[in-house]
Amino acid sequence: MNDEYRNITIEDLIEKVKTYNTNEKDIELINKAFDYAYKKHFGQKRISGDDYITHPLNVAMILTDINADATCLAAALLHDTIEDSDSTKEEVTKLFGADVALLVDGVTKINRLHFSNAGEQMAANQRKILVGLSEDVRVIIIKLADRLHNMRTLYVMPEERQKKKARETLEILTPVADRLGINKIKSELEDLSLRYLKPDVYFDIVEKLNAKKTEMDEDVNDMLKEVSSLLNEHNIKHEIFGRSKSIYSIYKKLDKGKKFNDIYDILALRVLVDTEQECYLALGLIHSKYKPVPNRFKDYIAMPKTNLYQSLHTTVFGVDGKLFEIQLRTYEMHKIAEYGIASHWSYKAHGSVKTVKDSMEAKLQIFRSIMELNEESDTPEEFISSIKQDVLNNNSIYVYTPKGDVLELPAGATPVDFAYKVHSEVGNTLVGAIVNENIVPLDYQLKTGDIIKVNTNKSSKGPNKDWLNFVITSQAKNKIKSFYSKLDKDENLNKGQEILTNELRKNNLPVHESLTGEKLDTILEELNLKTLNELYMLVGTSKVTPQSVVKILTKEEEKVDITSKINESNNKPIINKNDILVEGLDDIKVNLSGCCKPIPGDKIIGYITKGSGITVHRAICQNIADLGERLVSVKWNNDLSKKYFTDLIIHTNTSDNLLDIITKASLNNITIDSISTINKSEYKVYSLTVLVENTEKLNKFITDLTNLPFTLKVERLLK
Numbered sequence: 001m002n003d004e005y006r007n008i009t010i011e012d013l014i015e016k017v018k019t020y021n022t023n024e025k026d027i028e029l030i031n032k033a034f035d036y037a038y039k040k041h042f043g044q045k046r047i048s049g050d051d052y053i054t055h056p057l058n059v060a061m062i063l064t065d066i067n068a069d070a071t072c073l074a075a076a077l078l079h080d081t082i083e084d085s086d087s088t089k090e091e092v093t094k095l096f097g098a099d100v101a102l103l104v105d106g107v108t109k110i111n112r113l114h115f116s117n118a119g120e121q122m123a124a125n126q127r128k129i130l131v132g133l134s135e136d137v138r139v140i141i142i143k144l145a146d147r148l149h150n151m152r153t154l155y156v157m158p159e160e161r162q163k164k165k166a167r168e169t170l171e172i173l174t175p176v177a178d179r180l181g182i183n184k185i186k187s188e189l190e191d192l193s194l195r196y197l198k199p200d201v202y203f204d205i206v207e208k209l210n211a212k213k214t215e216m217d218e219d220v221n222d223m224l225k226e227v228s229s230l231l232n233e234h235n236i237k238h239e240i241f242g243r244s245k246s247i248y249s250i251y252k253k254l255d256k257g258k259k260f261n262d263i264y265d266i267l268a269l270r271v272l273v274d275t276e277q278e279c280y281l282a283l284g285l286i287h288s289k290y291k292p293v294p295n296r297f298k299d300y301i302a303m304p305k306t307n308l309y310q311s312l313h314t315t316v317f318g319v320d321g322k323l324f325e326i327q328l329r330t331y332e333m334h335k336i337a338e339y340g341i342a343s344h345w346s347y348k349a350h351g352s353v354k355t356v357k358d359s360m361e362a363k364l365q366i367f368r369s370i371m372e373l374n375e376e377s378d379t380p381e382e383f384i385s386s387i388k389q390d391v392l393n394n395n396s397i398y399v400y401t402p403k404g405d406v407l408e409l410p411a412g413a414t415p416v417d418f419a420y421k422v423h424s425e426v427g428n429t430l431v432g433a434i435v436n437e438n439i440v441p442l443d444y445q446l447k448t449g450d451i452i453k454v455n456t457n458k459s460s461k462g463p464n465k466d467w468l469n470f471v472i473t474s475q476a477k478n479k480i481k482s483f484y485s486k487l488d489k490d491e492n493l494n495k496g497q498e499i500l501t502n503e504l505r506k507n508n509l510p511v512h513e514s515l516t517g518e519k520l521d522t523i524l525e526e527l528n529l530k531t532l533n534e535l536y537m538l539v540g541t542s543k544v545t546p547q548s549v550v551k552i553l554t555k556e557e558e559k560v561d562i563t564s565k566i567n568e569s570n571n572k573p574i575i576n577k578n579d580i581l582v583e584g585l586d587d588i589k590v591n592l593s594g595c596c597k598p599i600p601g602d603k604i605i606g607y608i609t610k611g612s613g614i615t616v617h618r619a620i621c622q623n624i625a626d627l628g629e630r631l632v633s634v635k636w637n638n639d640l641s642k643k644y645f646t647d648l649i650i651h652t653n654t655s656d657n658l659l660d661i662i663t664k665a666s667l668n669n670i671t672i673d674s675i676s677t678i679n680k681s682e683y684k685v686y687s688l689t690v691l692v693e694n695t696e697k698l699n700k701f702i703t704d705l706t707n708l709p710f711t712l713k714v715e716r717l718l719k
Contacts, residue, residue, distance in 0.1 A: 008054065008057045008058055008061055009057070010031065010034045010057065012061070013030070013034075013057060013060055013061055013064065013073075014027060014030065014031065016061065016064040017030060017064055017070075017073065019064075020064075020067045021067075021069075021070065023070070025070075026069075026070030027070075029070050029071075029074050029096070029100075030060075030070055030073050030074055030077070032074075032095070032096070033073070033074035033075075033077040033078050033096060033100070034057075034077050036077075036078065036081070036087075036095065036096075037053060037056050037077045037078050037080075037081055038053050040081045040084075040085035040086075040087050041053050041056075041080070041081070041084070041085065044084065044085075046153070046156075047156045047157070048153055048156045052080075052084070055080070055149060055150075056076060056077045056078070056079060056080060057077070058149040058152075059076045059077075059079065059142065059145045059146050059148075059149050060073045060076040060077050060145075062145040062148055062149060062185070063076050063141065063142070063145050065184060066141075066182065066184060066185070066338070066339040067339065068141070071097075071099050071100055071103070071138070072103065072138045072141065072142065074096055074100045075100050075103035075104050075107070075138070075142055076142050076145060076146075078092060078096070078100065078104045079103075079104055079107040079108070079111075079142055079146060080108075080111070081104065082104060082105065082108045083108045083111055089101050089104070089105045089108075092104055092105075102136060103136060103138055103139055103142060106136060106139035107139055107142050107143055107146065110139070110143055111146075137180070140176060140180070141180075141182070143173070144173060144176075144177050144182065144185050144189070145185065147169055147173055147189065148185055148188060148189055148192075150165070151165070151166070151169060151188075151189060151192040151193070152192065154166070154192070154196060162196040163196055163197055165196070166192070166193040166194075166195075166196040166197045167193070167197060169189055169192075169193045170189075170190065170193040170194075170197065173189060174186050174189050174190050174193070177189065181305075181308055181309055181336060181337065181339070182338075182339060183309075183337060183338055184338045184339065187246040187248070187249075190246060190248035190249075191246055191247045191248050193248070194247060194248050194251055198251075201251060201254075202247060202251070205247050205250050205251060205254070205260075206247065208260055209247075209250075209266075212266075216266065216267060217242075219267055219318075219319060219320070219322055220242040220267055220268075220269065220324075221242070222319045223267070223269060223318045223319050223322075223324055224240055224241070224242060224269060226289075226318075226319065227240060227269060227271070227286060227326070228240050230285055230286070230289055231271070231282055231285065234281070234285055236273060236278055236281060236282055236285075237273065237274060237278075238271055238272060238273045238278075238282065239271070239272040240269060240270070240271045240272070241269070241270055242268065242269060242270075243268040243269060243270045243327065245266050245268060250266065267318070267322060267323065267324045267325070268324065268325045268326070268327070269324060269325075269326045269327070270326075270327045270328075270329070270334075271326065271327070271328045271329075272329060272330065272331050272334050273328065273329075273330060273331075274330060274331065275330060276301060276330060278330075279301060279312050279328045279329060279330065280301075280312070282328050283312050283314060283328055286314065286316060286326060286328075287314070287316070290316035290317055290318055290324075291316060291317045292314055292315065292316050293314075293315040293316065293317070293323065296313075296314060296315035296325075297312075297313065297314045297315075298312070298313040298314075299312055300312070300313065301329075301333070303398055303406075303448075308336050309333075309336065309337050310329060310330075310333040310336065310337070311327045311328065311329040311333060311337060312327065312328040312329070313325065313326075313327055314326050314328075396408050396409065396410060396411065397409055397410070397411050397413065397446060397447060397448040397450075398448050398449070399418065399446050399447075399448070399449070399450045399451070399452055400449070400450070400451045400452070401422070401451075401452065401453075402451060402452075402453050407421055407422070409421060409446065409473065410472060410473060412445055412472050413445070413446050413472055413473060414442060414443055414444060414445060414446065414470055414471060414472070415430070415433030415435065415440065415442050415444060415446070415452060415454060416430060416442050416443075416463075416467050416470075416471050416476055417446075417471050417472060417473040417475075417476045418433075418446065418452050418454065419433075419454045419456075419476075420471075420473065420475050420476040420479050421473065421475065421476075422454070424479050426454060426456055427463060427476060427479055427480075428460070428462055428463055428479070428483060429456040429457055429458055429460045429462075430442070430454055430455070430456055430460075430463070431455050431456060431457045431460060432454070432455040433452060433453070433454050433455070434452070434453040434454075434455070435450050435451070435452050435453075436450060436451055437451075442467065442470075443470040462483050462484075462487075463479070463480045463483055465480070465484065467480055468480055468481070489537065491540075492536075492537050492540035492541050493533060493536050493537055493540060494536075494540070495539075495540035496535070496536035496537055496538065496539035496540030496541070497536045497539075497540075499539050499540065499546050500515075500535070500536065500539050500546045500549060502546075503546030503547065503549070503550060504546075504549075504550065507550050507554075509550065509553060514553055515532060519553060520532060522552060522553075523535065523549055523552050523553070526552050527544060527548075527552075535549070578590055578637060579592070579636070579637055579640060579642070579644075580592075580604070580606070580614075580616050580634050580635070580636065580637065581634065581635050581636070581637050582606060582614060582632065582633075582634050588613050588614060589613030589614070590606070590613055590614050590615075590616060590634075591613065591614070591615045591616065592615075592616050592644065592645075593607075593615050593616060593617040593618075593621065593623070595617070595621060595623050595718070596617050596618040596620075596621040596623070596718050597618075597644070597645050597646040597647055597717075598616060598617065598618045598644075598646075599644040599646050599692060599693075599694055599695060599698065600636045600638075600644070600693065600694040600695065601636075601694040601695025601696055601698075602618045602619070602695055603618065603619035603620075604616050604617065604618060604619060604634055604635070604636070605617060605619050605624065605631055605632075605633070605634065606631065606632040606633070606634040607624050607630055607631055607632075608630045608631075608632060614632065614634065616634055618718075620718070621718065622718070641693065642693070643671065643691040643692055643693050644691065644692065644693070645673060645689055645690070645691055646689070646690060646692060646698065646716065646717075647687070647688065647689050647690075647716065647717035648687075648688045648690060648702070648705075648714060648715070648716055648717065649685060649686070649687055649688075649714070649715050649716075649717055650685065650686040650688065650705060650711060650713075650714050651685050651711070651712040651713040651714070651715075652684050652685070652686070652710045652711055652712060653710055653712055654684070654710045655684050657684065657686070657708070657710050658675065658686070660708055660710075661675070661686065661688070661705065661708075662675075664701065664704045664705055664708070665690065665701065667704070668697060668700060668701045668704060669697070670690050670691065670692050670697065670698075670701050671690065671691040671692075672688060672689075672690055672691075673689040673690060673691055674688070674689045675687070675688050675689075687717075698716075702714045702716075
């Protein structure tokens with residue numbers, strides 16, 4: 001790690017904060033958060049050997065580059081305390097307030113997720129991340145800074161971990177950073193990801209840039225002086241500076257087949273002026289002196305990107321005929337271009353403004369989109385596909401409502417996609433569309449600049465199923481599917497109610513009495529359902545037969561009460577053929593609980609279940625704490641000798657300890673049924689399921705594990 005990262009102190013952080021925020025209460029909050037984090041992380045080390053506190057300090061320092069507010073900085077300093085110490089959300093709330101605690105808890109939840117290359121699990125984890133982040137935009141900003149510092153120190157990790165983290169960063173986090181417009185963090189994340197994913201390519205680009213650096217610097221300085229002189233002649237107050245192209249952006253162009261010497265914007269200038277009008281004036285002056293390259297002009301001021309980015313881009317033949325890309329923007333546009341949504345440390349809309357550029361609601365558009373897609377998607381894979389297509393896709397068009405409001409849609413979108421983007425009800429009642437004052441079919445593909453008017457009819461029966469053949473936004477697809485799904489649901493609900501009612505009457509069972517109170521509870525418990533409507537739905541779709549419901553009701557009436565049976569059989573001799581003995585009974589079904597997994601030597605107690613015999617728990621199990629009337633005395637059968645399952649958690653302070661753990665199990669004649677690794681920052685936690693004869697042998701095994709030099713703690717699991 002570079003010294004500039006390693007040696008950051010709280011004094012350095014406060015000094016940086018004071019360059020844009022001198023509020024004493026804010027400074028006090030940041031200091032208080034640091035003191036708490038320092039205490040909680042005391043003695044902890046990163047893999048690099050540095051004190052752990054250097055990490056949250058660096059994360060906070062990164063956030064000062066985008067002028068983060070005090071709440072966000074405090075949360076950054078505290079972001080690992082709940083995960084990696086004995087701190088709790090309740091304690092953080094009490095000491096630092098609900099806002100800080102919400103952010104810390106949000107980052108903690110994300111950090112507990114571990115990615116896998118398995119399709120569905122990978123998609124599910126990505127889904128949790130994206131939705132979790134959408135609750136408060138500052139959570140993702142802290143996460144981005146957290147990942148940036150970890151990427152800066154990734155060299156301490158094994159190569160496989162480096163590539164995994166880099167790929168995860170590039171595929172999940174940098175597109176979100178781009179969508180938020182936080183270019184300052186996004187560019188460095190991309191460069192660092194390339195550094196570990198394709199080191200040969202990365203260092204080849206670096207070498208070529210270094211070889212041309214002197215020549216490029218001279219060219220840029222000459223062009224800079226000429227353009228600055230031109231603007232001064234026309235009294236346009238400005239700042240101008242050379243702009244370095246990121247290594248990753250060069251790689252992307254090379255990857256598309258371009259040659260290094262043909263990449264226009266390696267030579268680049270950025271011009272900052274006071275007003276939007278001066279941007280266009282400066283552009284006109286530059287074009288009057290330097291010939292522009294055809295098809296290389298882009299006006300992101302009139303048509304901002306979704307992440308609110310605004311600039312004029314042009315490429316011209318500059319000094320010595322060399323190509324220069326020049327960006328022109330106002331100081332405010334520059335702030336948004338660098339910091340994106342983070343340049344506005346406020347999260348509520350004020351007033352009623354319509355344009356995408358000015359509306360605070362538009363700044364949170366990505367998060368609303370993510371939440372909507374999550375609610376409408378049936379599977380994790382479908383959700384991730386929706387995110388990539390509708391939210392993280394930069395291949396977009398911009399169209400207008402008749403009032404001049406701008407809407408962004410993916411390329412290829414139709415008037416139906418547009419209608420559902422406006423509102424679900426507009427889509428559901430759509431009957432026709434007019435584009436640029438011409439009637440068009442509903443499968444017409446819209447283009448940037450189109451003005452769209454849609455015709456609706458409230459008496460419409462709903463969307464046409466055929467629309468699913470040409471709409472491309474997930475929002476439209478899901479709303480159409482949802483409409484028909486609800487129709488089918490209502491139909492199946494009524495059908496199921498009618499079928500079940502008829503079956504009950506056929507068997508002389510009173511309908512109202514059978515489907516209310518304890519009898520309904522019994523049916524729902526047997527079928528693992530929550531509501532009567534769920535039951536009707538399953539009957540209506542033939543997934544549950546009405547005869548099976550009748551069978552449950554009649555079985556309940558005939559069932560012999562286990563408690564009575566036990567009381568009546570007190571004088572019967574004990575027959576020792578079961579693991580667990582219930583006095584007076586040898587024909588009762590007995591199960592060992594999966595939550596606490598008792599073994600011989602544990603104090604145990606039985607719980608009478610409905611229709612499933614007796615489940616045996618450890619006496620200390622919390623799951624039976626409030627079930628007094630259905631508990632029964634049981635004991636172990638000492639005449640039997642076999643092994644039983646139970647769970648252990650082993651906390652260690654190093655990696656690669658599995659061989660020692662397996663060896664200890666073998667020496668103790670204990671079988672390991674399964675073992676998994678739970679990564680916890682700088683140490684590893686192992687979860688073991690073992691087969692063992694009794695508590696005496698288990699306790700010896702635990703003692704042997706505890707005596708291993710790398711073991712911090714061994715505990716038996718209670719779920």
